[in-house]
Amino acid sequence: MQITFQPIGTIHTPYREKAPYQPVESDEGTFFLEMSPDYEPGLKDLDTFKYIYVLYFIDRLVKEVSMDVAPFWAGEIEVGLFASRSPLRPNPIGLSIVKILKVERNIITTSGLDVFDGTPLLDVKPYIKDLDSKADANYGWVDKTGDMRHLALHILGIPHEY
Amino acid sequence: MQITFQPIGTIHTPYREKAPYQPVESDEGTFFLEMSPDYEPGLKDLDTFKYIYVLYFIDRLVKEVSMDVAPFWAGEIEVGLFASRSPLRPNPIGLSIVKILKVERNIITTSGLDVFDGTPLLDVKPYIKDLDSKADANYGWVDKTGDMRHLALHILGIPHEY
Numbered sequence: 497m498q499i500t501f502q503p504i505g506t507i508h509t510p511y512r513e514k515a516p517y518q519p520v521e522s523d524e525g526t527f528f529l530e531m532s533p534d535y536e537p538g539l540k541d542l543d544t545f546k547y548i549y550v551l552y553f554i555d556r557l558v559k560e561v562s563m564d565v566a567p568f569w570a571g572e573i574e575v576g577l578f579a580s581r582s583p584l585r586p587n588p589i590g591l592s593i594v595k596i597l598k599v600e601r602n603i604i605t606t607s608g609l610d611v612f613d614g615t616p617l618l619d620v621k622p623y624i625k626d627l628d629s630k631a632d633a634n635y636g637w638v639d640k641t642g643d644m645r646h647l648a649l650h651i652l653g654i655p656h657e658y
Numbered sequence: 659m660q661i662t663f664q665p666i667g668t669i670h671t672p673y674r675e676k677a678p679y680q681p682v683e684s685d686e687g688t689f690f691l692e693m694s695p696d697y698e699p700g701l702k703d704l705d706t707f708k709y710i711y712v713l714y715f716i717d718r719l720v721k722e723v724s725m726d727v728a729p730f731w732a733g734e735i736e737v738g739l740f741a742s743r744s745p746l747r748p749n750p751i752g753l754s755i756v757k758i759l760k761v762e763r764n765i766i767t768t769s770g771l772d773v774f775d776g777t778p779l780l781d782v783k784p785y786i787k788d789l790d791s792k793a794d795a796n797y798g799w800v801d802k803t804g805d806m807r808h809l810a811l812h813i814l815g816i817p818h819e820y
């Protein structure tokens with residue numbers, strides 16, 4: 497079974513050679529989603545939300561997918577691929593949560609996004625408080641590293657190459 | 659540009675004719691993700707997380723995609739498609755957050771999922787507290803309806819057909 501999608505637009509970021517691991521809200525530069533003009537009417541009311549999910553095709557992968565991953569910031573810990581947010585996945589669909597800064601015509605300007613410039617956009621969904629914000633979520637194996645500082649660095653976005 | 663994915667497994671739910679709009683944590687029945695056996699090693703450590711994101715292909719759509727949607731529970735409000743969580747999207751990628759109940763071999767048993775039995779699974783990602791739980795998220799246009807009871811009903815899962 498093959499599932500086929502087409503981009504609904506393109507993501508623009510300042511990142512050409514290196515990109516952070518996760519969205520860096522305060523990062524400098526301009527980040528925006530350029531939707532295909534046909535989809536402009538679909539953006540009505542989107543700016544009433546503070547956060548959105550951005551789904552995209554991680555198109556600049558050069559390494560092979562492995563079922564074990566060892567995030568370099570996590571010391572010697574090796575975990576299963578699906579217990580990680582590694583971009584090297586069987587279906588490389590990226591998922592980032594960012595703030596909406598403004599919506600004008602077919603352009604959504606956002607806070608920092610963790611993707612390369614030119615990344616194909618697959619979907620935009622509103623992040624809705626009760627549905628998506630799980631106050632009782634945990635840190636999983638990351639807690640076991642005993643070094644949450646690494647997670648913080650990770651979230652703050654150490655530049656990297658895929 | 660065409661982007662092609664293949665399912666990494668199948669989602670099993672009790673829903674054959676009707677499914678709720680959003681995950682219903684307490685719903686009766688068994689909900690599980692059956693991963694392709696090749697991906698079983700990738701599930702290591704996944705059970706250290708309380709919540710996961712489940713990404714899937716919404717394969718049972720019969721209506722046409724429209725850039726305006728009017729969620730029936732939202733009164734007379736019409737909003738842009740991308741300001742909604744409607745399954746009828748240009749790229750019908752579903753995104754649900756569920757609790758992990760257990761992981762055994764290539765099977766992830768979860769709390770209630772809002773999809774039809776047999777839905778093709780695209781990806782599983784850990785939901786990580788600091789990264790994904792936005793305490794300052796809002797309700798967007800849903801707040802404008804002045805009737806949050808409808809949102810609650812929606813989240814609690816009024817059965818529906820696509």
